[in-house]
Amino acid sequence: MNRLRSLSRSRLALAIGLVVALVGGVAAYAVLVLSTINAPPPAGLSGSGRPSLSAGRLSPNPSSDIACAGSFEPTASYGPGPNGPWVVAGGGTGGFVGYRAAEILAFEFVRAPNDAVGRTTVVSGSLTIDGSRLTRAEVTARVADLHSDVDIRDSHISEFLGLRSRPTATFTTSAPIDLGAPRRGAVVDINATGQLSMLDTTHDVTFPLQARWNGDTIEVAGQLPINRADYGMDIPQLMGFRVSEQITIELSLLFVRPGQPGCTAPAASGGPAAEESAAPGATAAPLAVATLDRLPTGWGEIAFMGLLTQPGPGPVPGELFILHSGRARPTQITSTSAFLEDEPAWSFDGRRLAYVVYPNERPPWLSIANADGTDAHQVGNGILRTPAWAPDGKTLVAVGAEENAILFRVDVTSGEDEHLVQAGGGADAPAFSPDGRTIAFTLLPTGGSNEDIYLADADGRNVRQLTSDPAYEYEPRWSPDGATIAFVRGGDLWLMRADGSHARRLTTGLTVDSPTWSTDGSHIAFVISGTGSMNEGPQRKSLWFIDADGTNLSNMSFDLYQVAHPAWRPG
Numbered sequence: 001m002n003r004l005r006s007l008s009r010s011r012l013a014l015a016i017g018l019v020v021a022l023v024g025g026v027a028a029y030a031v032l033v034l035s036t037i038n039a040p041p042p043a044g045l046s047g048s049g050r051p052s053l054s055a056g057r058l059s060p061n062p063s064s065d066i067a068c069a070g071s072f073e074p075t076a077s078y079g080p081g082p083n084g085p086w087v088v089a090g091g092g093t094g095g096f097v098g099y100r101a102a103e104i105l106a107f108e109f110v111r112a113p114n115d116a117v118g119r120t121t122v123v124s125g126s127l128t129i130d131g132s133r134l135t136r137a138e139v140t141a142r143v144a145d146l147h148s149d150v151d152i153r154d155s156h157i158s159e160f161l162g163l164r165s166r167p168t169a170t171f172t173t174s175a176p177i178d179l180g181a182p183r184r185g186a187v188v189d190i191n192a193t194g195q196l197s198m199l200d201t202t203h204d205v206t207f208p209l210q211a212r213w214n215g216d217t218i219e220v221a222g223q224l225p226i227n228r229a230d231y232g233m234d235i236p237q238l239m240g241f242r243v244s245e246q247i248t249i250e251l252s253l254l255f256v257r258p259g260q261p262g263c264t265a266p267a268a269s270g271g272p273a274a275e276e277s278a279a280p281g282a283t284a285a286p287l288a289v290a291t292l293d294r295l296p297t298g299w300g301e302i303a304f305m306g307l308l309t310q311p312g313p314g315p316v317p318g319e320l321f322i323l324h325s326g327r328a329r330p331t332q333i334t335s336t337s338a339f340l341e342d343e344p345a346w347s348f349d350g351r352r353l354a355y356v357v358y359p360n361e362r363p364p365w366l367s368i369a370n371a372d373g374t375d376a377h378q379v380g381n382g383i384l385r386t387p388a389w390a391p392d393g394k395t396l397v398a399v400g401a402e403e404n405a406i407l408f409r410v411d412v413t414s415g416e417d418e419h420l421v422q423a424g425g426g427a428d429a430p431a432f433s434p435d436g437r438t439i440a441f442t443l444l445p446t447g448g449s450n451e452d453i454y455l456a457d458a459d460g461r462n463v464r465q466l467t468s469d470p471a472y473e474y475e476p477r478w479s480p481d482g483a484t485i486a487f488v489r490g491g492d493l494w495l496m497r498a499d500g501s502h503a504r505r506l507t508t509g510l511t512v513d514s515p516t517w518s519t520d521g522s523h524i525a526f527v528i529s530g531t532g533s534m535n536e537g538p539q540r541k542s543l544w545f546i547d548a549d550g551t552n553l554s555n556m557s558f559d560l561y562q563v564a565h566p567a568w569r570p571g
Helices: 028-035 151-161
Strands: 084-088 095-101 103-105 116-120 123-130 133-142 168-173 187-198 201-213 217-227 241-243 246-256 269-275 289-291 301-307 318-324 339-346 352-359 365-370 377-379 384-389 395-400 407-411 417-421 425-432 438-445 452-457 473-478 484-489 492-497 504-508 512-517 523-528 542-547 553-557 562-568
Touching: 095 123, 123 246, 133 187, 133 246, 301 339, 318 352, 339 384, 339 562, 352 384, 365 384, 384 407, 384 425, 395 425, 425 473, 438 473, 452 473, 473 512, 484 512, 492 512, 523 562, 542 562
Parallel strands: 289 553, 318 339, 512 562
Antiparallel strands: 084 123, 084 246, 095 116, 095 246, 103 241, 123 133, 133 168, 168 187, 187 201, 201 217, 217 246, 269 504, 301 318, 301 562, 339 352, 352 365, 365 377, 384 395, 395 407, 407 417, 425 438, 438 452, 473 484, 484 492, 492 504, 512 523, 523 542, 542 553
16 A cells, blocks of 8 residues: 655645644554555656646546647647747646645654645646746645545644635746757756745745646646745644654646637546557547446455445444455455454465454554454564565565564564565565565665665565656566566556566556456456545445456446455465
Protein backbone atom coordinates (compact mmCIF):
# COMPACT_ATOMS: atom_id res chain seq x y z
CA MET A 1 0.00 0.00 0.00
CA ASN A 2 2.52 2.42 -0.69
CA ARG A 3 2.14 4.99 -3.03
CA LEU A 4 2.36 7.10 -4.87
CA ARG A 5 4.46 10.09 -4.59
CA SER A 6 6.05 11.17 -7.87
CA LEU A 7 8.68 13.62 -8.91
CA SER A 8 7.52 16.69 -10.69
CA ARG A 9 8.23 20.36 -10.82
CA SER A 10 5.93 22.98 -12.07
CA ARG A 11 4.64 26.35 -12.14
CA LEU A 12 1.99 28.70 -10.93
CA ALA A 13 1.24 27.92 -7.37
CA LEU A 14 -1.67 28.12 -5.17
CA ALA A 15 -2.54 27.44 -1.79
CA ILE A 16 -3.95 24.90 0.32
CA GLY A 17 -4.91 24.23 3.70
CA LEU A 18 -3.63 21.40 5.72
CA VAL A 19 -4.78 18.14 6.94
CA VAL A 20 -5.87 17.51 10.44
CA ALA A 21 -5.96 14.22 12.24
CA LEU A 22 -9.14 12.20 12.46
CA VAL A 23 -11.46 12.64 15.42
CA GLY A 24 -12.80 10.19 17.89
CA GLY A 25 -11.05 7.15 19.32
CA VAL A 26 -10.04 5.76 15.95
CA ALA A 27 -7.42 3.05 16.04
CA ALA A 28 -4.01 4.67 15.99
CA TYR A 29 -1.77 3.18 13.37
CA ALA A 30 -4.69 1.61 11.55
CA VAL A 31 -6.09 5.07 10.98
CA LEU A 32 -2.76 6.25 9.60
CA VAL A 33 -2.92 3.41 7.12
CA LEU A 34 -6.55 3.77 6.16
CA SER A 35 -6.62 7.56 6.09
CA THR A 36 -3.89 7.56 3.43
CA ILE A 37 -4.65 4.28 1.67
CA ASN A 38 -5.97 6.08 -1.43
CA ALA A 39 -3.41 8.86 -1.69
CA PRO A 40 -2.77 9.63 -5.38
CA PRO A 41 0.74 10.20 -6.70
CA PRO A 42 2.06 13.77 -6.94
CA ALA A 43 1.19 16.00 -9.86
CA GLY A 44 3.08 15.97 -13.14
CA LEU A 45 2.83 16.77 -16.83
CA SER A 46 0.90 14.36 -19.05
CA GLY A 47 2.84 11.85 -21.11
CA SER A 48 5.71 11.73 -18.62
CA GLY A 49 4.65 8.58 -16.81
CA ARG A 50 3.60 10.78 -13.91
CA PRO A 51 0.04 11.46 -12.80
CA SER A 52 -1.29 14.51 -14.56
CA LEU A 53 -4.50 16.44 -15.04
CA SER A 54 -6.80 13.44 -14.77
CA ALA A 55 -5.75 12.92 -11.16
CA GLY A 56 -7.50 16.09 -10.10
CA ARG A 57 -11.13 14.99 -10.32
CA LEU A 58 -11.90 15.81 -6.73
CA SER A 59 -14.55 18.52 -6.80
CA PRO A 60 -18.11 17.67 -5.76
CA ASN A 61 -19.14 17.73 -9.43
CA PRO A 62 -15.89 16.96 -11.25
CA SER A 63 -15.52 17.24 -14.98
CA SER A 64 -14.20 14.65 -17.37
CA ASP A 65 -10.49 13.96 -17.60
CA ILE A 66 -8.34 16.35 -19.58
CA ALA A 67 -6.63 14.24 -22.17
CA CYS A 68 -6.83 16.12 -25.44
CA ALA A 69 -3.63 18.12 -25.83
CA GLY A 70 -3.15 18.81 -29.52
CA SER A 71 -6.85 18.51 -30.37
CA PHE A 72 -7.38 22.19 -31.29
CA GLU A 73 -5.78 24.21 -34.02
CA PRO A 74 -3.97 27.37 -32.80
CA THR A 75 -6.34 30.33 -32.80
CA ALA A 76 -5.68 32.47 -35.85
CA SER A 77 -5.79 35.80 -34.01
CA TYR A 78 -2.84 34.79 -31.84
CA GLY A 79 -0.63 33.31 -34.53
CA PRO A 80 1.22 29.98 -34.48
CA GLY A 81 3.42 30.68 -31.43
CA PRO A 82 2.68 30.89 -27.71
CA ASN A 83 2.71 34.72 -27.58
CA GLY A 84 -0.23 36.44 -25.93
CA PRO A 85 -2.73 35.63 -23.20
CA TRP A 86 -3.68 32.21 -21.81
CA VAL A 87 -6.28 31.29 -19.19
CA VAL A 88 -6.94 28.23 -17.05
CA ALA A 89 -9.46 26.04 -18.90
CA GLY A 90 -12.95 26.55 -17.53
CA GLY A 91 -15.75 24.31 -16.37
CA GLY A 92 -13.58 22.40 -13.93
CA THR A 93 -11.39 21.06 -16.76
CA GLY A 94 -8.33 23.17 -15.95
CA GLY A 95 -6.63 20.70 -13.61
CA PHE A 96 -6.21 20.95 -9.85
CA VAL A 97 -4.40 22.52 -6.95
CA GLY A 98 -3.86 20.63 -3.71
CA TYR A 99 -1.82 19.76 -0.65
CA ARG A 100 0.27 16.75 0.34
CA ALA A 101 1.22 16.19 3.97
CA ALA A 102 2.45 13.44 6.25
CA GLU A 103 0.25 12.33 9.13
CA ILE A 104 2.22 11.07 12.11
CA LEU A 105 1.31 9.02 15.15
CA ALA A 106 2.90 11.40 17.63
CA PHE A 107 3.52 9.12 20.58
CA GLU A 108 5.17 6.49 18.36
CA PHE A 109 6.71 8.92 15.84
CA VAL A 110 5.35 6.60 13.18
CA ARG A 111 4.65 8.14 9.79
CA ALA A 112 1.69 7.00 7.71
CA PRO A 113 2.81 4.80 4.81
CA ASN A 114 1.37 7.30 2.33
CA ASP A 115 0.75 11.03 2.32
CA ALA A 116 -2.59 12.67 3.04
CA VAL A 117 -3.68 14.42 -0.16
CA GLY A 118 -6.48 16.88 -0.88
CA ARG A 119 -7.23 18.69 -4.13
CA THR A 120 -9.63 21.18 -5.67
CA THR A 121 -10.52 21.66 -9.34
CA VAL A 122 -12.11 25.06 -8.69
CA VAL A 123 -9.21 27.05 -10.14
CA SER A 124 -8.94 30.21 -12.23
CA GLY A 125 -5.96 32.09 -13.59
CA SER A 126 -4.10 33.61 -16.49
CA LEU A 127 -0.62 34.07 -17.91
CA THR A 128 0.90 36.19 -20.66
CA ILE A 129 3.84 35.32 -22.89
CA ASP A 130 5.84 37.88 -24.86
CA GLY A 131 8.54 36.37 -27.04
CA SER A 132 10.78 34.20 -24.87
CA ARG A 133 9.42 35.52 -21.56
CA LEU A 134 6.44 34.86 -19.37
CA THR A 135 5.66 38.41 -18.32
CA ARG A 136 2.96 37.75 -15.72
CA ALA A 137 0.94 34.92 -14.23
CA GLU A 138 -1.70 34.70 -11.53
CA VAL A 139 -3.64 31.69 -10.31
CA THR A 140 -6.36 31.47 -7.66
CA ALA A 141 -7.73 28.28 -6.11
CA ARG A 142 -10.82 27.90 -3.99
CA VAL A 143 -9.25 26.02 -1.08
CA ALA A 144 -12.60 25.86 0.71
CA ASP A 145 -13.47 23.18 -1.87
CA LEU A 146 -10.50 20.94 -1.13
CA HIS A 147 -11.46 17.26 -1.10
CA SER A 148 -9.53 14.16 -0.09
CA ASP A 149 -10.67 10.55 0.21
CA VAL A 150 -11.70 11.00 3.87
CA ASP A 151 -14.68 13.26 4.49
CA ILE A 152 -13.91 13.82 8.16
CA ARG A 153 -10.42 15.06 7.25
CA ASP A 154 -11.93 17.59 4.86
CA SER A 155 -14.31 18.96 7.48
CA HIS A 156 -11.42 19.46 9.90
CA ILE A 157 -9.35 21.29 7.32
CA SER A 158 -12.19 23.72 6.89
CA GLU A 159 -12.86 24.05 10.62
CA PHE A 160 -9.33 24.50 11.94
CA LEU A 161 -8.05 26.69 9.11
CA GLY A 162 -11.21 28.80 8.84
CA LEU A 163 -11.62 28.19 5.13
CA ARG A 164 -15.21 29.34 5.06
CA SER A 165 -14.11 32.88 5.85
CA ARG A 166 -10.82 32.57 3.93
CA PRO A 167 -11.87 30.43 0.96
CA THR A 168 -9.20 31.25 -1.66
CA ALA A 169 -5.44 31.25 -2.15
CA THR A 170 -3.48 33.05 -4.86
CA PHE A 171 -0.06 32.93 -6.41
CA THR A 172 1.16 35.90 -8.46
CA THR A 173 4.50 36.17 -10.22
CA SER A 174 6.64 39.16 -9.29
CA ALA A 175 9.17 39.14 -12.15
CA PRO A 176 9.31 38.01 -15.79
CA ILE A 177 10.46 34.45 -16.39
CA ASP A 178 12.82 33.49 -19.19
CA LEU A 179 11.39 30.54 -21.15
CA GLY A 180 13.99 30.31 -23.89
CA ALA A 181 13.10 29.81 -27.54
CA PRO A 182 9.57 28.35 -27.73
CA ARG A 183 9.44 24.79 -29.04
CA ARG A 184 6.20 22.87 -29.29
CA GLY A 185 6.23 19.78 -27.07
CA ALA A 186 9.42 20.71 -25.21
CA VAL A 187 9.38 20.57 -21.40
CA VAL A 188 10.79 23.70 -19.77
CA ASP A 189 12.11 23.75 -16.19
CA ILE A 190 11.65 27.15 -14.56
CA ASN A 191 11.65 28.80 -11.15
CA ALA A 192 8.77 31.23 -10.73
CA THR A 193 9.34 33.92 -8.12
CA GLY A 194 6.27 35.57 -6.67
CA GLN A 195 3.90 35.95 -3.74
CA LEU A 196 1.83 33.14 -2.27
CA SER A 197 -1.18 34.47 -0.35
CA MET A 198 -3.42 32.32 1.80
CA LEU A 199 -5.01 32.38 5.23
CA ASP A 200 -4.52 36.19 5.43
CA THR A 201 -0.74 35.76 5.02
CA THR A 202 1.55 36.54 2.08
CA HIS A 203 5.13 35.36 1.57
CA ASP A 204 7.67 35.57 -1.22
CA VAL A 205 8.31 32.12 -2.70
CA THR A 206 10.19 30.53 -5.55
CA PHE A 207 8.09 27.80 -7.12
CA PRO A 208 9.95 25.10 -9.14
CA LEU A 209 7.86 24.31 -12.21
CA GLN A 210 7.69 22.32 -15.38
CA ALA A 211 5.74 23.66 -18.34
CA ARG A 212 5.04 22.48 -21.86
CA TRP A 213 3.50 24.33 -24.80
CA ASN A 214 1.46 21.85 -26.88
CA GLY A 215 0.40 24.32 -29.57
CA ASP A 216 -3.22 24.75 -28.50
CA THR A 217 -2.59 24.37 -24.76
CA ILE A 218 0.05 24.97 -22.11
CA GLU A 219 0.45 22.50 -19.27
CA VAL A 220 2.01 23.51 -15.97
CA ALA A 221 2.74 21.30 -12.96
CA GLY A 222 4.84 21.43 -9.82
CA GLN A 223 5.34 21.05 -6.09
CA LEU A 224 6.32 23.66 -3.51
CA PRO A 225 7.30 22.65 0.05
CA ILE A 226 6.30 25.18 2.71
CA ASN A 227 6.45 25.32 6.48
CA ARG A 228 2.93 25.43 7.82
CA ALA A 229 3.96 27.79 10.65
CA ASP A 230 4.79 30.44 8.03
CA TYR A 231 1.10 30.64 7.13
CA GLY A 232 -0.28 30.36 10.65
CA MET A 233 -1.34 26.72 10.26
CA ASP A 234 -1.23 26.02 13.97
CA ILE A 235 -3.08 22.74 14.03
CA PRO A 236 -3.35 21.16 17.47
CA GLN A 237 -2.52 17.53 18.03
CA LEU A 238 -5.73 15.51 18.11
CA MET A 239 -6.13 11.99 19.46
CA GLY A 240 -2.40 11.38 19.27
CA PHE A 241 -1.99 12.48 15.65
CA ARG A 242 0.04 15.38 14.36
CA VAL A 243 0.78 16.82 10.95
CA SER A 244 4.33 17.17 9.69
CA GLU A 245 5.77 20.67 9.99
CA GLN A 246 6.49 20.80 6.27
CA ILE A 247 3.72 20.28 3.74
CA THR A 248 3.73 20.43 -0.05
CA ILE A 249 1.54 22.50 -2.33
CA GLU A 250 1.08 20.83 -5.70
CA LEU A 251 -0.70 21.69 -8.91
CA SER A 252 -1.34 20.45 -12.42
CA LEU A 253 -3.02 23.02 -14.67
CA LEU A 254 -4.13 23.33 -18.28
CA PHE A 255 -4.09 26.76 -19.96
CA VAL A 256 -6.01 27.52 -23.16
CA ARG A 257 -6.57 30.62 -25.27
CA PRO A 258 -9.32 32.95 -24.02
CA GLY A 259 -12.63 31.84 -25.50
CA GLN A 260 -11.36 28.39 -26.45
CA PRO A 261 -13.74 25.62 -25.37
CA GLY A 262 -12.90 23.51 -22.37
CA CYS A 263 -10.91 20.41 -23.17
CA THR A 264 -12.71 17.22 -22.20
CA ALA A 265 -12.28 13.55 -23.03
CA PRO A 266 -13.86 10.23 -22.10
CA ALA A 267 -13.41 9.09 -18.52
CA ALA A 268 -10.14 7.42 -17.66
CA SER A 269 -9.97 3.75 -18.56
CA GLY A 270 -7.46 1.04 -19.13
CA GLY A 271 -5.83 0.76 -22.52
CA PRO A 272 -4.03 -1.81 -24.60
CA ALA A 273 -0.44 -2.51 -23.73
CA ALA A 274 1.73 0.40 -24.83
CA GLU A 275 5.49 0.68 -25.03
CA GLU A 276 7.02 3.20 -22.65
CA SER A 277 8.06 5.52 -25.48
CA ALA A 278 4.61 7.11 -25.79
CA ALA A 279 4.66 10.61 -27.27
CA PRO A 280 4.06 13.57 -24.94
CA GLY A 281 0.39 14.29 -24.56
CA ALA A 282 -0.65 11.04 -26.22
CA THR A 283 -3.45 9.02 -24.67
CA ALA A 284 -4.19 5.32 -24.95
CA ALA A 285 -7.32 4.23 -26.77
CA PRO A 286 -10.13 3.57 -24.29
CA LEU A 287 -10.65 -0.06 -23.38
CA ALA A 288 -14.21 -1.19 -22.67
CA VAL A 289 -14.84 -2.30 -19.09
CA ALA A 290 -16.84 -5.47 -18.55
CA THR A 291 -18.79 -5.96 -15.31
CA LEU A 292 -18.50 -9.40 -13.71
CA ASP A 293 -21.31 -10.81 -11.58
CA ARG A 294 -19.06 -13.58 -10.23
CA LEU A 295 -15.41 -14.61 -10.37
CA PRO A 296 -15.04 -16.69 -13.54
CA THR A 297 -14.75 -20.45 -13.16
CA GLY A 298 -11.17 -21.65 -13.03
CA TRP A 299 -9.81 -18.36 -11.69
CA GLY A 300 -8.99 -19.75 -8.25
CA GLU A 301 -9.36 -17.69 -5.08
CA ILE A 302 -8.50 -14.12 -4.10
CA ALA A 303 -8.06 -12.83 -0.55
CA PHE A 304 -8.56 -9.15 0.19
CA MET A 305 -9.37 -6.68 2.96
CA GLY A 306 -12.90 -5.34 3.03
CA LEU A 307 -14.20 -2.41 5.03
CA LEU A 308 -17.66 -3.32 6.27
CA THR A 309 -18.72 0.30 6.82
CA GLN A 310 -17.23 3.77 6.58
CA PRO A 311 -14.54 4.26 9.27
CA GLY A 312 -15.54 6.41 12.22
CA PRO A 313 -14.94 6.66 15.97
CA GLY A 314 -13.92 3.34 17.50
CA PRO A 315 -12.36 0.26 15.90
CA VAL A 316 -11.94 0.32 12.13
CA PRO A 317 -14.40 -2.19 10.58
CA GLY A 318 -12.01 -4.09 8.31
CA GLU A 319 -11.91 -7.89 7.87
CA LEU A 320 -10.32 -10.41 5.52
CA PHE A 321 -12.40 -12.03 2.78
CA ILE A 322 -11.83 -14.74 0.19
CA LEU A 323 -13.57 -14.71 -3.19
CA HIS A 324 -13.87 -18.19 -4.74
CA SER A 325 -14.13 -18.79 -8.48
CA GLY A 326 -17.68 -19.20 -9.69
CA ARG A 327 -19.09 -17.23 -6.75
CA ALA A 328 -20.66 -13.78 -6.61
CA ARG A 329 -20.00 -13.04 -2.94
CA PRO A 330 -16.80 -13.31 -0.93
CA THR A 331 -16.50 -15.34 2.27
CA GLN A 332 -15.45 -13.48 5.42
CA ILE A 333 -12.66 -15.41 7.20
CA THR A 334 -11.89 -13.07 10.12
CA SER A 335 -14.30 -11.58 12.61
CA THR A 336 -12.62 -9.59 15.35
CA SER A 337 -14.52 -6.35 15.75
CA ALA A 338 -11.76 -4.82 17.91
CA PHE A 339 -9.12 -5.19 15.17
CA LEU A 340 -8.53 -4.32 11.55
CA GLU A 341 -7.00 -7.21 9.57
CA ASP A 342 -5.27 -6.12 6.38
CA GLU A 343 -2.50 -6.77 3.82
CA PRO A 344 -3.04 -10.52 3.28
CA ALA A 345 -0.18 -12.53 1.75
CA TRP A 346 -0.39 -16.19 0.72
CA SER A 347 2.31 -18.76 1.34
CA PHE A 348 3.61 -20.23 -1.92
CA ASP A 349 1.78 -23.51 -1.26
CA GLY A 350 -1.48 -21.63 -0.68
CA ARG A 351 -2.07 -23.19 2.74
CA ARG A 352 -1.47 -20.20 5.00
CA LEU A 353 -2.10 -16.48 5.09
CA ALA A 354 0.08 -13.85 6.70
CA TYR A 355 -1.53 -10.50 7.40
CA VAL A 356 -1.27 -7.41 9.57
CA VAL A 357 -3.47 -6.83 12.61
CA TYR A 358 -4.18 -3.21 13.51
CA PRO A 359 -5.72 -3.19 17.01
CA ASN A 360 -7.58 -0.22 18.38
CA GLU A 361 -5.15 2.26 20.01
CA ARG A 362 -2.19 -0.14 19.96
CA PRO A 363 0.67 -0.79 17.49
CA PRO A 364 0.09 -3.38 14.74
CA TRP A 365 1.56 -6.89 14.54
CA LEU A 366 1.97 -9.72 12.04
CA SER A 367 -0.30 -12.74 12.24
CA ILE A 368 -0.40 -16.11 10.47
CA ALA A 369 -3.49 -18.25 9.98
CA ASN A 370 -4.71 -21.22 7.99
CA ALA A 371 -6.28 -20.54 4.63
CA ASP A 372 -9.73 -20.44 6.22
CA GLY A 373 -8.66 -17.97 8.92
CA THR A 374 -8.39 -20.52 11.75
CA ASP A 375 -5.42 -20.99 14.11
CA ALA A 376 -4.39 -17.34 13.87
CA HIS A 377 -1.35 -16.39 15.94
CA GLN A 378 1.17 -13.56 16.17
CA VAL A 379 4.71 -13.76 14.79
CA GLY A 380 7.50 -11.21 15.11
CA ASN A 381 8.18 -8.86 17.98
CA GLY A 382 8.11 -5.39 16.46
CA ILE A 383 5.75 -3.19 14.48
CA LEU A 384 5.81 -4.94 11.10
CA ARG A 385 3.63 -4.68 7.99
CA THR A 386 3.31 -5.71 4.29
CA PRO A 387 4.47 -9.31 4.76
CA ALA A 388 5.78 -11.54 1.98
CA TRP A 389 6.47 -15.28 2.21
CA ALA A 390 9.68 -16.99 1.23
CA PRO A 391 8.95 -19.91 -1.13
CA ASP A 392 10.08 -22.49 1.45
CA GLY A 393 7.35 -21.31 3.85
CA LYS A 394 9.79 -21.04 6.75
CA THR A 395 10.25 -17.27 6.85
CA LEU A 396 8.49 -14.03 6.05
CA VAL A 397 9.91 -10.70 4.98
CA ALA A 398 8.14 -7.63 6.37
CA VAL A 399 8.65 -3.88 6.61
CA GLY A 400 9.39 -2.03 9.83
CA ALA A 401 7.02 0.79 10.69
CA GLU A 402 9.61 3.52 11.32
CA GLU A 403 9.98 6.32 8.79
CA ASN A 404 13.24 4.95 7.35
CA ALA A 405 11.79 1.45 7.27
CA ILE A 406 14.01 -1.55 6.70
CA LEU A 407 13.15 -5.12 5.78
CA PHE A 408 12.98 -7.74 8.50
CA ARG A 409 13.12 -11.50 8.25
CA VAL A 410 10.63 -13.31 10.50
CA ASP A 411 11.04 -16.97 11.44
CA VAL A 412 7.58 -18.51 11.17
CA THR A 413 8.27 -21.28 13.68
CA SER A 414 10.00 -19.34 16.45
CA GLY A 415 8.30 -16.03 15.74
CA GLU A 416 11.60 -14.17 16.08
CA ASP A 417 12.53 -11.35 13.70
CA GLU A 418 15.85 -9.88 12.61
CA HIS A 419 17.10 -7.16 10.28
CA LEU A 420 17.50 -8.40 6.72
CA VAL A 421 17.91 -5.42 4.38
CA GLN A 422 19.12 -1.96 5.42
CA ALA A 423 18.90 -0.04 2.19
CA GLY A 424 19.24 3.57 3.36
CA GLY A 425 15.67 4.77 3.07
CA GLY A 426 12.03 3.80 3.39
CA ALA A 427 11.41 0.30 2.06
CA ASP A 428 8.00 -1.11 1.24
CA ALA A 429 6.05 -3.84 -0.58
CA PRO A 430 8.61 -6.71 -0.59
CA ALA A 431 8.05 -9.76 -2.80
CA PHE A 432 10.09 -12.96 -3.17
CA SER A 433 10.88 -14.33 -6.61
CA PRO A 434 9.39 -17.82 -7.13
CA ASP A 435 12.86 -19.41 -7.02
CA GLY A 436 13.51 -17.79 -3.63
CA ARG A 437 16.76 -16.17 -4.69
CA THR A 438 15.69 -12.51 -4.98
CA ILE A 439 13.55 -10.01 -3.11
CA ALA A 440 12.00 -7.12 -5.03
CA PHE A 441 10.87 -4.10 -3.03
CA THR A 442 10.11 -0.42 -3.23
CA LEU A 443 12.60 2.10 -1.84
CA LEU A 444 12.46 5.84 -1.24
CA PRO A 445 16.14 6.62 -0.49
CA THR A 446 16.96 8.78 2.50
CA GLY A 447 16.96 12.41 1.33
CA GLY A 448 15.55 11.36 -2.04
CA SER A 449 12.34 12.45 -3.74
CA ASN A 450 11.60 9.54 -6.05
CA GLU A 451 10.50 6.00 -5.25
CA ASP A 452 11.89 3.18 -7.38
CA ILE A 453 12.04 -0.61 -7.39
CA TYR A 454 15.13 -2.34 -6.00
CA LEU A 455 16.33 -5.93 -5.74
CA ALA A 456 18.29 -7.73 -3.03
CA ASP A 457 19.52 -11.28 -2.69
CA ALA A 458 17.54 -13.51 -0.34
CA ASP A 459 20.19 -13.03 2.36
CA GLY A 460 19.70 -9.24 2.23
CA ARG A 461 22.94 -8.51 0.40
CA ASN A 462 23.68 -7.13 -3.06
CA VAL A 463 21.04 -4.39 -3.00
CA ARG A 464 20.69 -2.88 -6.47
CA GLN A 465 18.33 -0.49 -8.22
CA LEU A 466 16.07 -1.96 -10.92
CA THR A 467 14.05 1.06 -12.16
CA SER A 468 14.81 4.76 -12.43
CA ASP A 469 11.88 6.45 -14.17
CA PRO A 470 11.05 10.01 -13.00
CA ALA A 471 7.62 8.73 -11.94
CA TYR A 472 7.19 6.86 -8.70
CA GLU A 473 7.48 3.09 -9.22
CA TYR A 474 6.28 0.72 -6.55
CA GLU A 475 4.59 -2.57 -5.57
CA PRO A 476 6.63 -5.04 -7.63
CA ARG A 477 4.96 -8.43 -8.01
CA TRP A 478 6.62 -11.43 -9.68
CA SER A 479 4.74 -13.51 -12.26
CA PRO A 480 4.35 -17.19 -11.29
CA ASP A 481 7.19 -18.19 -13.65
CA GLY A 482 9.46 -15.41 -12.33
CA ALA A 483 10.09 -13.99 -15.81
CA THR A 484 7.98 -10.83 -15.46
CA ILE A 485 7.34 -8.23 -12.77
CA ALA A 486 4.08 -6.33 -12.55
CA PHE A 487 4.42 -2.92 -10.90
CA VAL A 488 2.83 0.51 -10.65
CA ARG A 489 4.44 3.50 -12.36
CA GLY A 490 2.86 6.89 -11.78
CA GLY A 491 -0.48 5.26 -11.00
CA ASP A 492 -0.57 3.03 -14.10
CA LEU A 493 -0.09 -0.74 -14.20
CA TRP A 494 3.08 -1.80 -16.03
CA LEU A 495 4.91 -5.03 -16.78
CA MET A 496 8.65 -5.50 -17.27
CA ARG A 497 11.04 -8.37 -17.55
CA ALA A 498 12.73 -9.50 -14.35
CA ASP A 499 15.89 -7.63 -15.39
CA GLY A 500 13.95 -4.34 -15.72
CA SER A 501 13.88 -4.28 -19.52
CA HIS A 502 10.98 -4.13 -21.99
CA ALA A 503 8.57 -2.19 -19.78
CA ARG A 504 5.06 -1.85 -21.19
CA ARG A 505 1.98 -0.14 -19.84
CA LEU A 506 -1.30 -2.01 -19.37
CA THR A 507 -3.59 0.74 -18.02
CA THR A 508 -3.91 4.50 -18.33
CA GLY A 509 -5.55 6.80 -15.79
CA LEU A 510 -6.93 4.20 -13.38
CA THR A 511 -4.60 4.94 -10.41
CA VAL A 512 -3.81 1.27 -9.84
CA ASP A 513 -2.92 -0.20 -6.47
CA SER A 514 -1.90 -3.67 -5.19
CA PRO A 515 -1.50 -5.75 -8.37
CA THR A 516 -1.55 -9.55 -7.95
CA TRP A 517 -1.07 -12.36 -10.51
CA SER A 518 -3.40 -15.26 -11.21
CA THR A 519 -1.90 -18.72 -10.71
CA ASP A 520 -1.43 -19.30 -14.44
CA GLY A 521 -0.01 -15.81 -15.05
CA SER A 522 -2.69 -14.84 -17.54
CA HIS A 523 -4.60 -12.30 -15.42
CA ILE A 524 -3.75 -9.51 -12.97
CA ALA A 525 -6.11 -8.27 -10.28
CA PHE A 526 -5.84 -4.86 -8.63
CA VAL A 527 -7.83 -2.12 -6.95
CA ILE A 528 -8.20 1.55 -7.80
CA SER A 529 -6.77 3.96 -5.26
CA GLY A 530 -7.84 7.32 -6.65
CA THR A 531 -9.43 9.97 -4.47
CA GLY A 532 -12.74 11.76 -4.69
CA SER A 533 -14.86 10.70 -7.66
CA MET A 534 -12.10 8.36 -8.82
CA ASN A 535 -12.79 6.20 -5.80
CA GLU A 536 -16.51 6.58 -5.27
CA GLY A 537 -19.27 3.99 -5.33
CA PRO A 538 -18.58 0.84 -7.36
CA GLN A 539 -14.94 1.73 -8.03
CA ARG A 540 -14.12 1.96 -4.33
CA LYS A 541 -15.76 -1.39 -3.59
CA SER A 542 -14.51 -3.25 -6.68
CA LEU A 543 -11.80 -5.67 -7.67
CA TRP A 544 -10.42 -4.97 -11.13
CA PHE A 545 -8.96 -7.46 -13.60
CA ILE A 546 -6.97 -7.24 -16.81
CA ASP A 547 -5.31 -9.86 -18.97
CA ALA A 548 -1.52 -9.85 -18.96
CA ASP A 549 -1.54 -8.82 -22.63
CA GLY A 550 -3.43 -5.62 -21.78
CA THR A 551 -6.87 -6.73 -22.98
CA ASN A 552 -10.18 -7.62 -21.32
CA LEU A 553 -10.47 -5.04 -18.55
CA SER A 554 -13.23 -5.92 -16.08
CA ASN A 555 -14.37 -5.28 -12.52
CA MET A 556 -16.52 -6.86 -9.86
CA SER A 557 -18.22 -4.98 -7.01
CA PHE A 558 -19.22 -6.14 -3.54
CA ASP A 559 -21.56 -5.05 -0.78
CA LEU A 560 -18.69 -3.46 1.18
CA TYR A 561 -17.64 0.12 1.82
CA GLN A 562 -14.20 -0.46 0.28
CA VAL A 563 -11.87 -3.26 -0.79
CA ALA A 564 -8.07 -3.20 -0.70
CA HIS A 565 -4.94 -5.34 -1.05
CA PRO A 566 -6.05 -8.31 -3.13
CA ALA A 567 -3.82 -11.42 -3.08
CA TRP A 568 -4.39 -14.26 -5.56
CA ARG A 569 -4.01 -17.68 -3.93
CA PRO A 570 -1.20 -19.77 -5.47
CA GLY A 571 -2.20 -22.92 -7.24
